[in-house]
Amino acid sequence: MERAWIISVGTELTLGQTVDTNAAWLARRLAEMGIRAERHVTVDDALEPLRDLLRDGAGRADLLLVTGGLGPTDDDLTRQAVAAAAGVELELHPEIVEQIRAFFATRGREMGERNNVQALVPRGGRAIPNARGTAPGVFVEVEGTPCYALPGVPFEMREMFDTEIAPRLRAAARSGVLLSRVVHVVGPGESDIGEVICDLMQRGRNPEVGTTAQFGVIGIRINARGDTPEAAAGLLDATEQEVRGRFGQRIIGRDQDTLATVVGALLIETGSTVSTAESCTGGLIAKELTDVAGSSRYFLGSAVAYANEAKTNALGVPGDLIEREGAVSEPVARAMAEGARSVFASTYALSVTGIAGPGGGSIEKPVGLVYFALATPSGTTCRRVRFGSDPPRAVIRARAARAALDLLRRELLRASAGESP
Ligand code: ATP
Numbered sequence: 534m535e536r537a538w539i540i541s542v543g544t545e546l547t548l549g550q551t552v553d554t555n556a557a558w559l560a561r562r563l564a565e566m567g568i569r570a571e572r573h574v575t576v577d578d579a580l581e582p583l584r585d586l587l588r589d590g591a592g593r594a595d596l597l598l599v600t601g602g603l604g605p606t607d608d609d610l611t612r613q614a615v616a617a618a619a620g621v622e623l624e625l626h627p628e629i630v631e632q633i634r635a636f637f638a639t640r641g642r643e644m645g646e647r648n649n650v651q652a653l654v655p656r657g658g659r660a661i662p663n664a665r666g667t668a669p670g671v672f673v674e675v676e677g678t679p680c681y682a683l684p685g686v687p688f689e690m691r692e693m694f695d696t697e698i699a700p701r702l703r704a705a706a707r708s709g710v711l712l713s714r715v716v717h718v719v720g721p722g723e724s725d726i727g728e729v730i731c732d733l734m735q736r737g738r739n740p741e742v743g744t745t746a747q748f749g750v751i752g753i754r755i756n757a758r759g760d761t762p763e764a765a766a767g768l769l770d771a772t773e774q775e776v777r778g779r780f781g782q783r784i785i786g787r788d789q790d791t792l793a794t795v796v797g798a799l800l801i802e803t804g805s806t807v808s809t810a811e812s813c814t815g816g817l818i819a820k821e822l823t824d825v826a827g828s829s830r831y832f833l834g835s836a837v838a839y840a841n842e843a844k845t846n847a848l849g850v851p852g853d854l855i856e857r858e859g860a861v862s863e864p865v866a867r868a869m870a871e872g873a874r875s876v877f878a879s880t881y882a883l884s885v886t887g888i889a890g891p892g893g894g895s896i897e898k899p900v901g902l903v904y905f906a907l908a909t910p911s912g913t914t915c916r917r918v919r920f921g922s923d924p925p926r927a928v929i930r931a932r933a934a935r936a937a938l939d940l941l942r943r944e945l946l947r948a949s950a951g952e953s954p
Contacts, residue, residue: 540603587618601685616655748931799945800831808877817934848872866904
């Protein structure tokens with residue numbers, strides 16, 4: 534068993550009212566047991582399209598996993614569609630009716646007539662117990678391909694998969710495992726990264742390597758297949774080392790690491806603290822830093838100084854400096870960082886001032902222009918970055934926050950290595 538299709542059923546999913554988290558969760562679980570989710574499909578609550586999709590999937594995949602549409606209402610049609618795809622009738626199982634009745638009784642409620650449909654099982658298939666809800670899952674073979682239908686409610690689905698289905702799949706899965714790792718790189722764009730590792734990204738290579746971008750941080754995903762977890766991990770390690778060798782300090786970490794967690798760890802390691810003075814990022818850097826539990830150990834505070842007067846009153850930036858140089862300028866960025874370092878008495882202070890757009894740009898100071906400064910015990914450094922005027926405001930702000938955190942990260946790496954700036 535190598536290839537699976539995951540089918541998510543529900544009009545609220547296709548309309549975008551609910552985000553399909555089930556498919557992603559199932560795909561990760563399958564990968565851990567060496568089964569690749571080759572296709573994720575989302576369909577409406579409609580019988581024929583789902584039936585046809587299941588038949589199509591049965592011809593192309595080794596496993597079909599369906600979630601949603603097992604409820605008692607008229608728009609819950611998965612049971613019927615699965616039976617239709619298998620070409621069999623649904624049969625009422627009285628013992629399942631009793632189980633559902635008992636489930637309601639434990640909650641002090643009476644089972645309604647409608648719930649009888651949840652005791653229907655395709656002939657030749659079987660019901661899968663649901664420890665967390667009323668709707669049992671369904672197993673049936675569609676043209677010889679195993680097909681499992683699970684409830685849509687995520688916690689019911691997860692428990693049913695882990696306890697009732699995963700053990701069977703593990704036994705049937707091709708020997709071997711698929712392990713994944715993501716290495717996060719900051720700085721270059723996704724296409725530049727693609728060029729640096731194009732040899733590693735070739736199709737059919739094991740491990741497979743691919744990239745995803747999110748606001749200035751690129752994730753390099755490595756998927757390795759091996760006969761044993763150790764073999765797959767060894768392949769991951771080798772490719773990770775290769776990637777690290779090519780990007781050096783531009784790599785911020787892997788898997789759950791973010792700029793904020795890495796910066797936090799380095800601040801703890803070096804026994805230092807940080808504060809921020811934010812204009813165009815409006816507190817985003819402080820938000821990212823404080824998203825990390827325990828950040829009170831090193832994050833002291835932030836001044837969101839948007840108006841010129843706020844830059845003067847909260848951070849001591851001289852009014853005539855702002856007047857002369859403009860609020861978006863290197864001298865003001867430097868003065869903001871130095872002001873925050875002094876106001877908050879922190880080891881480091883980061884500042885950001887820029888033009889997030891869409892309006893407010895000029896020829897000399899276009900939208901997307903951002904100055905960052907970092908005040909340190911040994912002086913202040915400043916960087917000027919142009920993020921381009923195309924990205925929406927939210928993207929410029931998010932990228933600016935990440936770039937500022939990266940400025941601090943690089944300084945902290947130098948400090949922890951005992952280098953002078
Ligand atoms: P129930 O017996 O509770 O009705 P069901 O199998 O019929 O179970 P659905 O009615 O399809 O499940 O979905 C129930 C709820 O579960 C949805 O309202 C939605 O909040 C959530 N849900 C369904 N499918 C998904 C999915 N793919 N990802 C995330 N949440 C989902």
